[in-house]
Amino acid sequence: MIGDAVGSDECSRAGCRAAADWQIHWRNPRIHTPDRRKTWLACTEHVDYLREFLAAREFPLSVEPHPTKAT
Numbered sequence: 282m283i284g285d286a287v288g289s290d291e292c293s294r295a296g297c298r299a300a301a302d303w304q305i306h307w308r309n310p311r312i313h314t315p316d317r318r319k320t321w322l323a324c325t326e327h328v329d330y331l332r333e334f335l336a337a338r339e340f341p342l343s344v345e346p347h348p349t350k351a352t
């Protein structure tokens with residue numbers, strides 16, 4: 282399963298321990314208010330998987346570079 286990885290710099294994909302290169306901000310319109318956003322972290326390999334996972338559920342989302350990616 283996919284957990285909430287806020288506060289971690291590891292990819293949110295189950296079983297992946299890679300350092301995150303991306304962050305995905307998303308919201309479930311059915312349970313979250315419009316000002317609420319969840320954040321998943323993703324390595325480059327899994328950012329597309331996680332984005333598709335959310336897009337398939339028609340959740341609003343945005344993908345941004347991980348701000349602490351620097352060395």
Ligand SMILES: [Zn+2]
Pocket residue numbers: 292293294297298299323324325326327
């Ligand atoms: Zn990963």
